[in-house]
Amino acid sequence: MALEDSLATAMAAAQGGDAAAYRRLLNACLPVIAGIARAQGVRGEAVDDVVQDTLLTIHKARASYDPARPFLPWLRAITQRRAIDRLRRAGRRPQEVHDPLAYEAHADAGPAPGMRIEADQRNAAL
Template sequence: MSADTAQADDVLWGQWMLQAQCGDRSAYHALLRAVTPYVRAIARRYVGPGEDAEDALQEVLLVVHRIRHTYEPGRPFKPWLATIASRRCIDLLRRRSHRQQHECGSDPDFDAATQVAGPDESLARVHVADRMRDAVGALPERQREAIRLLRLDELSLREASSQSRQSEGALKVACHRALKTLRRIVIDKGHLHD
Protein backbone atom coordinates (compact mmCIF):
# COMPACT_ATOMS: atom_id res chain seq x y z
CA MET A 1 0.00 0.00 0.00
CA SER A 2 1.44 3.36 -0.99
CA ALA A 3 1.78 6.27 1.41
CA ASP A 4 -0.82 8.20 -0.59
CA THR A 5 -3.33 5.34 -0.30
CA ALA A 6 -2.66 4.95 3.43
CA GLN A 7 -3.16 8.68 3.98
CA ALA A 8 -6.34 8.66 1.87
CA ASP A 9 -7.67 5.75 3.96
CA ASP A 10 -6.85 7.63 7.15
CA VAL A 11 -8.73 10.73 5.98
CA LEU A 12 -11.73 8.72 4.73
CA TRP A 13 -11.88 6.62 7.91
CA GLY A 14 -11.72 9.77 10.02
CA GLN A 15 -14.59 11.29 8.01
CA TRP A 16 -16.67 8.13 8.41
CA MET A 17 -16.01 8.12 12.16
CA LEU A 18 -17.09 11.76 12.42
CA GLN A 19 -20.28 10.91 10.52
CA ALA A 20 -20.80 7.89 12.77
CA GLN A 21 -20.41 10.07 15.85
CA CYS A 22 -23.22 12.20 14.41
CA GLY A 23 -25.44 9.13 14.07
CA ASP A 24 -24.83 8.07 10.45
CA ARG A 25 -25.22 4.28 10.61
CA SER A 26 -24.25 3.64 6.99
CA ALA A 27 -20.98 5.56 7.45
CA TYR A 28 -20.33 3.55 10.61
CA HIS A 29 -20.92 0.24 8.83
CA ALA A 30 -18.68 1.35 5.95
CA LEU A 31 -15.99 2.26 8.47
CA LEU A 32 -16.18 -1.11 10.23
CA ARG A 33 -16.00 -2.98 6.90
CA ALA A 34 -13.02 -0.89 5.79
CA VAL A 35 -11.00 -1.18 9.01
CA THR A 36 -11.53 -4.92 9.51
CA PRO A 37 -8.57 -6.07 7.33
CA TYR A 38 -6.33 -3.45 8.96
CA VAL A 39 -7.26 -4.54 12.49
CA ARG A 40 -7.02 -8.22 11.53
CA ALA A 41 -3.44 -7.63 10.34
CA ILE A 42 -2.55 -5.98 13.66
CA ALA A 43 -4.16 -8.84 15.58
CA ARG A 44 -2.27 -11.45 13.57
CA ARG A 45 0.99 -9.65 14.21
CA TYR A 46 0.38 -9.85 17.97
CA VAL A 47 -1.50 -13.11 18.58
CA GLY A 48 -0.77 -15.11 15.43
CA PRO A 49 -3.16 -16.39 12.77
CA GLY A 50 -6.33 -18.35 13.37
CA GLU A 51 -9.10 -18.14 15.92
CA ASP A 52 -7.11 -16.02 18.37
CA ALA A 53 -6.67 -13.31 15.75
CA GLU A 54 -10.37 -13.41 14.91
CA ASP A 55 -11.26 -13.20 18.61
CA ALA A 56 -8.91 -10.24 18.97
CA LEU A 57 -10.45 -8.59 15.92
CA GLN A 58 -13.93 -8.89 17.40
CA GLU A 59 -12.79 -7.54 20.76
CA VAL A 60 -11.06 -4.57 19.12
CA LEU A 61 -14.18 -3.75 17.11
CA LEU A 62 -16.27 -3.92 20.29
CA VAL A 63 -13.87 -1.57 22.08
CA VAL A 64 -13.96 0.82 19.12
CA HIS A 65 -17.74 0.74 19.29
CA ARG A 66 -17.76 1.46 23.03
CA ILE A 67 -15.25 4.31 22.87
CA ARG A 68 -15.97 5.77 19.42
CA HIS A 69 -16.95 9.03 21.12
CA THR A 70 -13.32 9.52 22.19
CA TYR A 71 -12.05 9.93 18.64
CA GLU A 72 -11.24 13.59 18.07
CA PRO A 73 -12.23 14.82 14.60
CA GLY A 74 -9.32 16.23 12.65
CA ARG A 75 -6.80 13.93 14.34
CA PRO A 76 -5.29 11.02 12.37
CA PHE A 77 -7.63 8.04 12.62
CA LYS A 78 -5.24 5.16 11.92
CA PRO A 79 -2.92 5.84 14.88
CA TRP A 80 -5.97 6.09 17.17
CA LEU A 81 -7.26 2.75 15.88
CA ALA A 82 -3.82 1.08 15.89
CA THR A 83 -3.29 2.11 19.52
CA ILE A 84 -6.61 0.59 20.54
CA ALA A 85 -5.90 -2.59 18.58
CA SER A 86 -2.38 -3.08 19.89
CA ARG A 87 -3.37 -2.41 23.51
CA ARG A 88 -6.29 -4.82 23.27
CA CYS A 89 -4.07 -7.50 21.74
CA ILE A 90 -1.50 -7.01 24.50
CA ASP A 91 -4.27 -7.39 27.09
CA LEU A 92 -5.40 -10.61 25.39
CA LEU A 93 -1.82 -11.92 25.43
CA ARG A 94 -1.56 -11.07 29.13
CA ARG A 95 -4.77 -12.93 29.88
CA ARG A 96 -3.61 -15.91 27.80
CA SER A 97 -0.31 -15.93 29.69
CA HIS A 98 -2.13 -15.62 33.02
CA ARG A 99 -4.36 -18.59 32.16
CA GLN A 100 -1.40 -20.68 31.02
CA GLN A 101 0.51 -19.91 34.22
CA HIS A 102 -2.44 -21.03 36.31
CA GLU A 103 -3.35 -24.13 34.36
CA CYS A 104 -2.73 -27.25 36.35
CA GLY A 105 -0.61 -30.02 35.00
CA SER A 106 -0.29 -33.30 36.82
CA ASP A 107 -1.03 -31.98 40.31
CA PRO A 108 -2.51 -34.92 42.27
CA ASP A 109 -4.97 -32.66 44.14
CA PHE A 110 -6.16 -31.16 40.85
CA ASP A 111 -6.44 -34.56 39.20
CA ALA A 112 -8.47 -35.90 42.13
CA ALA A 113 -10.74 -32.85 42.10
CA THR A 114 -11.47 -33.16 38.38
CA GLN A 115 -12.31 -36.84 38.33
CA VAL A 116 -15.93 -37.76 37.77
CA ALA A 117 -17.70 -37.33 41.07
CA GLY A 118 -20.32 -39.55 42.55
CA PRO A 119 -23.72 -38.20 43.62
CA ASP A 120 -22.52 -37.19 47.10
CA GLU A 121 -19.50 -35.30 45.78
CA SER A 122 -21.61 -33.63 43.09
CA LEU A 123 -24.18 -32.51 45.65
CA ALA A 124 -21.41 -31.21 47.92
CA ARG A 125 -19.96 -29.17 45.02
CA VAL A 126 -23.37 -27.70 44.28
CA HIS A 127 -23.69 -26.65 47.94
CA VAL A 128 -20.20 -25.12 47.89
CA ALA A 129 -21.03 -23.18 44.71
CA ASP A 130 -24.29 -21.95 46.26
CA ARG A 131 -22.49 -20.79 49.42
CA MET A 132 -19.82 -19.04 47.36
CA ARG A 133 -22.45 -17.31 45.23
CA ASP A 134 -24.27 -16.19 48.39
CA ALA A 135 -21.02 -14.93 49.92
CA VAL A 136 -20.17 -12.91 46.81
CA GLY A 137 -23.75 -11.63 46.66
CA ALA A 138 -23.46 -10.40 50.25
CA LEU A 139 -20.45 -8.20 49.44
CA PRO A 140 -20.92 -4.44 49.11
CA GLU A 141 -21.68 -3.40 45.52
CA ARG A 142 -18.23 -1.97 44.71
CA GLN A 143 -16.51 -5.10 46.01
CA ARG A 144 -18.86 -7.35 44.02
CA GLU A 145 -18.13 -5.31 40.92
CA ALA A 146 -14.36 -5.47 41.52
CA ILE A 147 -14.49 -9.27 41.92
CA ARG A 148 -16.61 -9.65 38.79
CA LEU A 149 -14.42 -7.44 36.60
CA LEU A 150 -10.96 -8.37 37.85
CA ARG A 151 -11.36 -12.03 38.85
CA LEU A 152 -14.29 -13.46 36.92
CA ASP A 153 -14.06 -11.43 33.70
CA GLU A 154 -10.23 -11.20 34.01
CA LEU A 155 -10.10 -7.60 32.82
CA SER A 156 -6.97 -5.53 33.27
CA LEU A 157 -7.10 -2.79 35.90
CA ARG A 158 -7.29 -0.19 33.14
CA GLU A 159 -10.24 -1.94 31.43
CA ALA A 160 -12.05 -2.52 34.72
CA SER A 161 -11.50 1.10 35.72
CA SER A 162 -12.91 2.33 32.44
CA GLN A 163 -15.90 0.02 32.63
CA SER A 164 -16.72 0.68 36.29
CA ARG A 165 -15.75 4.36 36.34
CA GLN A 166 -13.72 3.68 39.47
CA SER A 167 -10.05 4.53 39.76
CA GLU A 168 -7.55 1.70 39.44
CA GLY A 169 -6.57 2.25 43.08
CA ALA A 170 -10.18 2.05 44.26
CA LEU A 171 -10.65 -1.18 42.32
CA LYS A 172 -7.50 -2.70 43.83
CA VAL A 173 -8.67 -1.83 47.33
CA ALA A 174 -12.20 -3.11 46.69
CA CYS A 175 -10.90 -6.37 45.26
CA HIS A 176 -8.46 -6.86 48.15
CA ARG A 177 -11.19 -6.21 50.71
CA ALA A 178 -13.61 -8.50 48.90
CA LEU A 179 -11.11 -11.36 48.80
CA LYS A 180 -10.28 -10.84 52.46
CA THR A 181 -13.98 -10.88 53.37
CA LEU A 182 -14.66 -13.95 51.24
CA ARG A 183 -11.71 -15.77 52.77
CA ARG A 184 -12.98 -14.95 56.25
CA ILE A 185 -16.61 -15.85 55.50
CA VAL A 186 -16.09 -18.88 53.33
CA ILE A 187 -12.91 -20.53 54.53
CA ASP A 188 -11.97 -19.28 57.99
CA LYS A 189 -15.48 -19.78 59.36
CA GLY A 190 -15.65 -23.17 57.71
CA HIS A 191 -18.76 -22.43 55.68
CA LEU A 192 -17.47 -24.53 52.83
CA HIS A 193 -16.98 -27.48 55.08
CA ASP A 194 -20.45 -27.60 56.70
Protein backbone atom coordinates (compact mmCIF):
# COMPACT_ATOMS: atom_id res chain seq x y z
CA MET A 1 0.00 0.00 0.00
CA ALA A 2 3.02 2.27 0.41
CA LEU A 3 3.52 2.37 -3.36
CA GLU A 4 -0.13 3.29 -3.92
CA ASP A 5 0.05 6.06 -1.34
CA SER A 6 3.29 7.51 -2.68
CA LEU A 7 2.08 7.45 -6.29
CA ALA A 8 -1.29 8.98 -5.41
CA THR A 9 0.42 11.70 -3.34
CA ALA A 10 2.88 12.46 -6.13
CA MET A 11 0.09 12.64 -8.71
CA ALA A 12 -1.95 15.00 -6.55
CA ALA A 13 1.11 17.22 -6.10
CA ALA A 14 1.83 17.05 -9.85
CA GLN A 15 -1.73 18.12 -10.59
CA GLY A 16 -1.07 21.08 -8.30
CA GLY A 17 1.91 22.10 -10.43
CA ASP A 18 4.81 20.44 -8.57
CA ALA A 19 7.21 19.53 -11.41
CA ALA A 20 9.59 17.61 -9.12
CA ALA A 21 6.72 15.46 -7.84
CA TYR A 22 5.66 14.80 -11.43
CA ARG A 23 9.18 13.61 -12.35
CA ARG A 24 9.26 11.38 -9.26
CA LEU A 25 5.84 9.99 -10.19
CA LEU A 26 6.85 9.15 -13.75
CA ASN A 27 10.12 7.53 -12.62
CA ALA A 28 8.29 5.46 -10.00
CA CYS A 29 5.75 4.35 -12.61
CA LEU A 30 8.36 2.93 -15.02
CA PRO A 31 8.77 -0.52 -13.41
CA VAL A 32 5.05 -0.76 -12.66
CA ILE A 33 4.13 -0.03 -16.28
CA ALA A 34 6.74 -2.48 -17.61
CA GLY A 35 5.45 -5.21 -15.30
CA ILE A 36 1.85 -4.67 -16.35
CA ALA A 37 2.87 -4.71 -20.03
CA ARG A 38 4.74 -7.99 -19.59
CA ALA A 39 1.75 -9.49 -17.77
CA GLN A 40 -0.38 -8.55 -20.80
CA GLY A 41 1.95 -10.58 -23.05
CA VAL A 42 4.12 -7.79 -24.46
CA ARG A 43 7.70 -8.97 -25.03
CA GLY A 44 11.12 -7.56 -25.84
CA GLU A 45 11.53 -4.04 -27.12
CA ALA A 46 7.77 -3.65 -27.38
CA VAL A 47 7.68 -3.26 -23.58
CA ASP A 48 9.65 -0.02 -23.94
CA ASP A 49 7.14 1.18 -26.54
CA VAL A 50 4.25 0.46 -24.17
CA VAL A 51 6.04 2.31 -21.37
CA GLN A 52 6.55 5.34 -23.61
CA ASP A 53 2.96 5.28 -24.91
CA THR A 54 1.65 4.97 -21.36
CA LEU A 55 3.75 7.87 -20.09
CA LEU A 56 2.45 10.03 -22.93
CA THR A 57 -1.11 9.04 -22.11
CA ILE A 58 -0.57 9.82 -18.43
CA HIS A 59 0.74 13.23 -19.42
CA LYS A 60 -2.25 13.93 -21.65
CA ALA A 61 -4.83 12.52 -19.21
CA ARG A 62 -3.32 13.63 -15.89
CA ALA A 63 -6.14 16.11 -15.31
CA SER A 64 -8.65 13.25 -15.46
CA TYR A 65 -7.17 11.51 -12.42
CA ASP A 66 -9.34 11.92 -9.31
CA PRO A 67 -7.08 12.17 -6.22
CA ALA A 68 -9.92 10.74 -4.09
CA ARG A 69 -9.55 7.42 -5.93
CA PRO A 70 -6.63 4.95 -5.98
CA PHE A 71 -3.88 5.69 -8.48
CA LEU A 72 -2.73 2.17 -9.40
CA PRO A 73 -6.03 1.01 -10.97
CA TRP A 74 -6.04 4.20 -13.08
CA LEU A 75 -2.45 3.51 -14.17
CA ARG A 76 -3.22 -0.18 -14.78
CA ALA A 77 -6.18 0.65 -17.03
CA ILE A 78 -4.10 3.02 -19.15
CA THR A 79 -1.19 0.56 -19.39
CA GLN A 80 -3.40 -2.38 -20.32
CA ARG A 81 -4.98 -0.38 -23.12
CA ARG A 82 -1.60 0.72 -24.48
CA ALA A 83 -0.35 -2.90 -24.26
CA ILE A 84 -3.38 -4.15 -26.18
CA ASP A 85 -2.81 -1.45 -28.81
CA ARG A 86 0.81 -2.60 -29.17
CA LEU A 87 -0.17 -6.27 -29.44
CA ARG A 88 -2.74 -5.44 -32.11
CA ARG A 89 -0.19 -3.48 -34.14
CA ALA A 90 2.32 -6.32 -33.84
CA GLY A 91 -0.32 -8.85 -34.92
CA ARG A 92 -0.94 -6.98 -38.16
CA ARG A 93 2.68 -7.13 -39.29
CA PRO A 94 3.90 -10.18 -41.16
CA GLN A 95 6.37 -12.16 -39.12
CA GLU A 96 9.50 -13.53 -40.80
CA VAL A 97 10.70 -16.97 -39.85
CA HIS A 98 14.45 -17.38 -39.50
CA ASP A 99 14.41 -20.99 -38.37
CA PRO A 100 16.26 -23.36 -40.72
CA LEU A 101 14.12 -26.26 -39.49
CA ALA A 102 10.99 -24.44 -40.60
CA TYR A 103 12.36 -24.24 -44.14
CA GLU A 104 13.42 -27.89 -44.16
CA ALA A 105 10.05 -29.07 -42.89
CA HIS A 106 8.30 -26.99 -45.51
CA ALA A 107 10.54 -28.25 -48.32
CA ASP A 108 9.93 -31.91 -47.38
CA ALA A 109 6.16 -31.51 -47.12
CA GLY A 110 5.59 -33.07 -50.56
CA PRO A 111 3.05 -31.91 -53.10
CA ALA A 112 0.54 -29.30 -52.09
CA PRO A 113 -2.98 -30.51 -51.26
CA GLY A 114 -4.94 -31.24 -54.41
CA MET A 115 -1.86 -31.52 -56.64
CA ARG A 116 -1.82 -35.32 -56.44
CA ILE A 117 -5.49 -35.48 -57.45
CA GLU A 118 -4.81 -33.27 -60.45
CA ALA A 119 -1.83 -35.39 -61.44
CA ASP A 120 -3.88 -38.60 -61.14
CA GLN A 121 -6.64 -37.09 -63.30
CA ARG A 122 -4.13 -36.02 -65.96
CA ASN A 123 -2.57 -39.48 -65.98
CA ALA A 124 -5.98 -41.11 -66.28
CA ALA A 125 -6.89 -38.84 -69.21
CA LEU A 126 -3.68 -39.71 -71.02
